[in-house]
Amino acid sequence: MNIFKRLFRIGQAEIHAAVDKMEDPVKMTEQGLRELRNDLTEATEAYAKVKALAIRTENDQAHCQQESMNYAEKAILIMQKAQSGQVDLVKAEDLAREALSLRRKYFAEAEELGGQVVALQQSSKEMLRNTEILKSNMEKWEKELRTLKARVKVSKATEQVNKQLAQLDNNGTIAMLERMKAKVEDQEALSKAYGEIARDKNSLKDELNSLLKDDSLSIEKDLKAIKEKLGIQDNTEGNNH
The missing domain is CATH 1.20.5 (Single alpha-helices involved in coiled-coils or other helix-helix interfaces)
Incomplete structure (x- = not known):
């Protein structure tokens, strides 16, 4: 799905280029994580929809299989009635043909739905796997963001102290001391x-x-x-x- 194509967006070249231009890496990482959280929400919703569709399709398949079996039994039953003289043979054959036709129709639908069930289950598994990967990466990147924020604070504080030390004698403080x-x-x-x-x-x-x-x-x-x-x-x- 298209939403998973953005999975590693934080590490893409444009982010590095922006950092090289002295843009705020913390804010950019936070923005990237917000987009990924939206992607994760969308992916979770999409997975739930595909999973629900697979379940409904599987239920429809089971229904068609049951109807196919029912019409096969009805064809046999009507011919048994004709055999016992309860129903006219010609009429019984017509009804049996209709029942057999419906049996084949439901059987074909069941086969088609079975293929859809397999495809949907495969899609749902793939989406679940991708969603878990995205969730795992989100947790890792959020930890890295917290570390990055701490490093930025330390870096800024160190820079300020070093700057003050470098400029300490500009106003003659050391000479005065x-x-x-x-x-x-x-x-x-x-x-x-x-x-x-x-x-x-x-x-x-x-x-x-x-x-x-x-x-x-x-x-x-x-x-x-x-x-x-x-x-x-x-x-x-x-x-x-």
């Missing part, structure tokens, strides 16, 4: 230098205070006064004499 970094390092070095100067000053101050607080001379004076009061001669003076 470098200047700020250098300034902070200078401030840290200056602060460290002030700290070292302050520690040096405190060390000198402490040393000076230590010298000023040295009271060893005062202690010697106090000791000499005690000695003089007690009348102890200063060895230092004696040695001098």
